[in-house]
Amino acid sequence: MKIIAPTNNKGGVGKTKLSILLAEYMSIVLKKRVLGIDFDPQCNFSQRFLKMEVDPASPQGFIPPIHPDYDPHSQEDSDWDGRSSVADIFYKQGVTPYPTYLENLDIMPGHAEKLLEAEAVRRNEVVEKVHKQLSKLLESADVQEAYDVVIVDTAPSKGPLTVSVIKAASHIVIPSVMEEQPIQGIYGMLQLWMQESLRREQAKPLDLIGILPNMFRTINLHKDMLRSLQENQAIAKYIMPVKLGQRAVFAEVDAEGAIPKTIFDLPENNTAKQEALEVCEYITGRVFND
Amino acid sequence: MTKKKRFGISQSLNQGFTETINAVKNNAGAVRFEVVGLTRIELDPLNPRELTLLPVDIIQGIAKTDSHYDRKRIEFERLQGLAETIKKKGLINPVVVYKFGEKYRLVAGERRFLASLIANRDDIQARVLNEKPNNLDLRLLQWIENTEREDLSLKERIGNVKMIVQEYLQVNGQQEISATLLKELIGISLPQASCYVAVLNAPSDLAEQIAQEKITNLDKAALLAKVKSATIRKQAMEACVAGNSLKQLRSLIDSAQNGERNTSIVIQKKRGRVAARVSLGFTNKPVIIKKIIQFVVKQPEYNHHAIKFDTINWEKYEQVTTAFRKFIELLEGETEQ
Numbered sequence: 001m002k003i004i005a006p007t008n009n010k011g012g013v014g015k016t017k018l019s020i021l022l023a024e025y026m027s028i029v030l031k032k033r034v035l036g037i038d039f040d041p042q043c044n045f046s047q048r049f050l051k052m053e054v055d056p057a058s059p060q061g062f063i064p065p066i067h068p069d070y071d072p073h074s075q076e077d078s079d080w081d082g083r084s085s086v087a088d089i090f091y092k093q094g095v096t097p098y099p100t101y102l103e104n105l106d107i108m109p110g111h112a113e114k115l116l117e118a119e120a121v122r123r124n125e126v127v128e129k130v131h132k133q134l135s136k137l138l139e140s141a142d143v144q145e146a147y148d149v150v151i152v153d154t155a156p157s158k159g160p161l162t163v164s165v166i167k168a169a170s171h172i173v174i175p176s177v178m179e180e181q182p183i184q185g186i187y188g189m190l191q192l193w194m195q196e197s198l199r200r201e202q203a204k205p206l207d208l209i210g211i212l213p214n215m216f217r218t219i220n221l222h223k224d225m226l227r228s229l230q231e232n233q234a235i236a237k238y239i240m241p242v243k244l245g246q247r248a249v250f251a252e253v254d255a256e257g258a259i260p261k262t263i264f265d266l267p268e269n270n271t272a273k274q275e276a277l278e279v280c281e282y283i284t285g286r287v288f289n290d
Numbered sequence: 291m292t293k294k295k296r297f298g299i300s301q302s303l304n305q306g307f308t309e310t311i312n313a314v315k316n317n318a319g320a321v322r323f324e325v326v327g328l329t330r331i332e333l334d335p336l337n338p339r340e341l342t343l344l345p346v347d348i349i350q351g352i353a354k355t356d357s358h359y360d361r362k363r364i365e366f367e368r369l370q371g372l373a374e375t376i377k378k379k380g381l382i383n384p385v386v387v388y389k390f391g392e393k394y395r396l397v398a399g400e401r402r403f404l405a406s407l408i409a410n411r412d413d414i415q416a417r418v419l420n421e422k423p424n425n426l427d428l429r430l431l432q433w434i435e436n437t438e439r440e441d442l443s444l445k446e447r448i449g450n451v452k453m454i455v456q457e458y459l460q461v462n463g464q465q466e467i468s469a470t471l472l473k474e475l476i477g478i479s480l481p482q483a484s485c486y487v488a489v490l491n492a493p494s495d496l497a498e499q500i501a502q503e504k505i506t507n508l509d510k511a512a513l514l515a516k517v518k519s520a521t522i523r524k525q526a527m528e529a530c531v532a533g534n535s536l537k538q539l540r541s542l543i544d545s546a547q548n549g550e551r552n553t554s555i556v557i558q559k560k561r562g563r564v565a566a567r568v569s570l571g572f573t574n575k576p577v578i579i580k581k582i583i584q585f586v587v588k589q590p591e592y593n594h595h596a597i598k599f600d601t602i603n604w605e606k607y608e609q610v611t612t613a614f615r616k617f618i619e620l621l622e623g624e625t626e627q
Binding site: 208 | 313
């Protein structure tokens with residue numbers, strides 16, 4: 001089972017967008033059984049596929065909706081409130097994935113407050129309480145048998161949540177805008193990748209698929225920065241040969257009630273769709289064929 | 291006309307990228323340190339061991355019926371010091387293990403492992419190799435680990451080097467082991483390597499002495515190994531065992547080889563200055579001192595001293611010690627040299 005995580009501790013570079021594209025591509029086009037996990041307290045990834053709710057009692061942010069399979073009158077659901085989020089792994093509880101409008105895609109949504117609590121756990125407890133929890137979940141027989149690939153969306157942070165994801169992942173992608181500060185964010189992510197790589201045994205490496213130039217504009221700044229990265233001998237092989245341009249339609253499909261709902265339902269000759277297909281094909285090729 | 295703006299990532303960021311990527315490229319999968327529960331570590335059954343003590347002996351106690359009981363007890367006592375240090379300061383030098391199924395097998399660090407068990411620790415720091423190292427690497431690793439221990443005898447060191455050489459020849463085919471080759475192989479100086487080569491090729495009588503730990507100095511052993519004549523060598527070995535210095539051995543060998551008949555062995559004198567006084571020793575039975583002092587002061591010529599020893603509490607060690615010293619002083623004062 002492959003576990004792919006887009007990461008970058010700079011916000012707004014397109015992690016969630018990439019998570020969405022990969023989740024949709026793998027389930028719609030490749031027809032693989034996909035599990036999407038939202039590890040970002042902002043819960044944008046969850047909101048894309050589920051109708052997340054706002055709990056007035058916990059103003060921190062979104063909580064998952066009531067699960068469609070929840071039956072408050074049944075015996076087995078009697079001590080469950082009907083909501084399940086991936087953050088429940090930090091409270092030693094099981095997680096029930098939610099179905100989505102896509103047949104092959106399930107989501108384990110985030111829970112703003114619980115994820116933020118996990119982010120704030122004290123240093124000396126964090127390894128046991130947080131770092132190892134996602135690995136444990138994804139190594140369980142249930143998950144391994146039910147899914148071919150897991151996509152984990154992460155927060156713009158290098159805190160315990162992101163570290164959890166890095167410890168659990170088999171592959172990471174670093175989307176970035178080709179500007180000074182996001183590129184500095186790449187460096188931070190590479191550090192995390194390096195530290196985790198050195199801890200892994202040879203049989204289970206953490207593969208860096210590469211850096212994805214995102215929201216790319218054909219201005220000198222972006223072109224020069226990209227070329228500058230490609231000229232660095234060490235990192236050149238990690239700069240992906242595909243990119244996503246700055247296109248309105250990428251954001252438009254996320255809007256409520258948008259038609260079509262996904263990039264992949266656009267006509268074949270649509271540039272945005274072609275770009276998305278190229279990027280997803282490249283990443284999938286690296287993940288499944290390397 | 292304004293200059294076209296050119297952008298690029300900063301030099302420090304560039305350097306940062308290069309270093310980070312190279313670190314992974316060069317080291318991934320090779321260097322791992324973990325804290326491993328002691329119950330998950332086992333000795334490698336394929337490694338010849340120096341110690342007879344087993345983990346079960348420490349956990350359950352050495353069985354009285356064990357045929358190695360005495361030796362195990364000695365080894366256990368010898369590990370106490372290390373166990374104390376581990377209790378107080380923890381282990382500084384991680385052991386080296388490789389993963390074997392659910393367990394970890396020891397490559398190097400047997401004493402540290404057993405001492406940690408004695409110190410009642412739950413876990414131990416370990417450097418984890420991805421797989422069992424091939425035999426040559428295994429021997430080299432153990433050599434490097436062991437040369438940091440001072441108490442390794444010549445016999446043990448020669449044994450280790452022999453094993454390294456054997457493995458090397460297995461892999462690289464039969465060839466002459468020169469000092470240069472040995473120097474490169476185990477990382478020692480050329481003079482040292484020459485000594486080892488000489489000792490590795492030692493005649494059997496010398497090898498026997500080394501195996502019995504009668505000869506324990508590498509330089510002396512190398513000198514002796516080069517003596518061709520069996521008689522002279524025998525003489526020199528006896529002198530070595532008797533405590534002769536390297537210099538003395540050289541001169542003995544030289545004069546013997548020069549044909550001068552020199553049948554007497556230089557008896558090594560005891561070290562230190564010629565004795566100029568009597569050492570008075572200890573006793574833990576003060577009543578003996580009481581007897582001596584009271585007997586002497588009963589004698590007419592010393593009776594005037596008796597009163598000085600009337601108020602002594604003969605059960606207090608310190609009082610008796612002071613009293614005895616005074617007693618000797620008094621007698622010295624009244625005795626001509």
